[in-house]
Amino acid sequence: MNKETTEVVKNLLNSPQNIVIIGHRNPDGDALGSCLGLSFYLKGEGHNTTVLMPNDFPDFLKWMPGADDILIYEKEIEKSNETLNQADIVFTLDFNDLSRVGDPLRGVLEASSANFVMIDHHQQPSDYAIATYSDVKMSSTAEMVYHFIDALAGIDKLSKEIATNLYTGIMTDTGSFRFSSTSPTTHKVAAKLIETGAESAIIHQNVYDNNSPERIKLLGVALNNLHLIPELHTAYITLTQRELDENNFRKGDTEGFVNYALSVKGIVFAVIFIENKQESIVKISFRSKGTFSVNDFARNHYSGGGHINAAGGKSSQDLNKTINEFISILPRYKNELANAQ
Numbered sequence: 200m201n202k203e204t205t206e207v208v209k210n211l212l213n214s215p216q217n218i219v220i221i222g223h224r225n226p227d228g229d230a231l232g233s234c235l236g237l238s239f240y241l242k243g244e245g246h247n248t249t250v251l252m253p254n255d256f257p258d259f260l261k262w263m264p265g266a267d268d269i270l271i272y273e274k275e276i277e278k279s280n281e282t283l284n285q286a287d288i289v290f291t292l293d294f295n296d297l298s299r300v301g302d303p304l305r306g307v308l309e310a311s312s313a314n315f316v317m318i319d320h321h322q323q324p325s326d327y328a329i330a331t332y333s334d335v336k337m338s339s340t341a342e343m344v345y346h347f348i349d350a351l352a353g354i355d356k357l358s359k360e361i362a363t364n365l366y367t368g369i370m371t372d373t374g375s376f377r378f379s380s381t382s383p384t385t386h387k388v389a390a391k392l393i394e395t396g397a398e399s400a401i402i403h404q405n406v407y408d409n410n411s412p413e414r415i416k417l418l419g420v421a422l423n424n425l426h427l428i429p430e431l432h433t434a435y436i437t438l439t440q441r442e443l444d445e446n447n448f449r450k451g452d453t454e455g456f457v458n459y460a461l462s463v464k465g466i467v468f469a470v471i472f473i474e475n476k477q478e479s480i481v482k483i484s485f486r487s488k489g490t491f492s493v494n495d496f497a498r499n500h501y502s503g504g505g506h507i508n509a510a511g512g513k514s515s516q517d518l519n520k521t522i523n524e525f526i527s528i529l530p531r532y533k534n535e536l537a538n539a540q
């Protein structure tokens with residue numbers, strides 16, 4: 200974090216403040232880990248903090264320290280609005296634009312008179328905050344919260360709770376330290392977090408060895424629905440609402456499925472289309488290898504975005520039309536896909 204941003208934040212925090220910390224809709228390990236880690240730190244500095252998530256999060260993240268105290272906007276709208284009304288400062292973590300919290304929370308944030316601070320690693324950050332700490336090279340927002348604490352007060356301020364949350368965020372967003380965003384510094388930060396009490400093996404178990412039998416069956420269905428387009432180095436998976444219902448789908452169950460498509464030899468672009476009848480959309484996750492930017496692809500065609508190699512978006516057409524449209528768009532990217540690796 201640069202000196203100027205550090206100074207602005209230090210000034211904001213120089214007396215006890217009412218602080219709300221918000222992650223993106225459909226919070227993942229990084230949104231939760233960065234928000235909870237920051238919250239424990241700010242509480243330790245004498246501030247009054249609330250972590251607010253737009254909607255609920257997967258069961259395999261419910262063990263995270265502080266998770267029980269998270270306010271879920273969709274479940275407690277009045278209490279959330281009241282808390283936001285009293286906020287002096289709103290931290291927005293792990294997203295680059297207020298639209299990422301969904302409606303109607305977005306409108307509440309836009310109307311808020313609190314000072315906003317953004318900490319995020321997604322591309323093209325919007326300009327709504329009084330202090331913006333944005334770095335697209337960072338592995339995770341959790342890693343950025345580590346640097347944030349370091350810049351403000353030094354890492355002596357880390358506790359076991361902070362370390363566990365930040366480690367979980369870094370671990371989940373880097374695919375357990377395998378994605379190219381994992382830098383030497385990421386490993387150094389992880390080492391420091393382990394020294395401060397993050398239990399790496401237990402965190403891995405909590406996150407990855409907590410599958411319901413239904414989730415594994417749903418993975419079987421997804422793998423059966425794998426389609427390959429080898430000439431365009433692309434693979435995609437589909438899941439219908441019916442297939443989800445038949446396997447007792449719970450939030451987070453499809454997390455990571457798209458990586459199986461990307462793991463096929465020669466594939467550089469992988470997509471999963473997941474039907475959501477309740478929201479009348481198809482939610483889409485994109486993953487890529489090398490130079491093929493799924494952030495651009497998601498922005499150009501699916502009102503989405505994210506990072507170069509991991510992005511998301513949605514379609515309001517039905518599943519079949521969405522897939523047909525995708526297949527018709529794809530040949531335009533033939534050269535980029537051929538040269539991606």
Ligand code: 5GP
Nearest residue numbers: 484485502503504505506509510511512513
């Ligand atoms: P996932 O595919 O795991 O949901 O998301 C991959 C990455 O893309 C994450 O960094 C996530 O924040 C971002 N992302 C997912 N869905 C959307 C979306 O609809 N819009 C934008 N702008 N980013 C998204």
Ligand code: MN
Nearest residue numbers: 229293340372
């Ligand atoms: Mn993230």
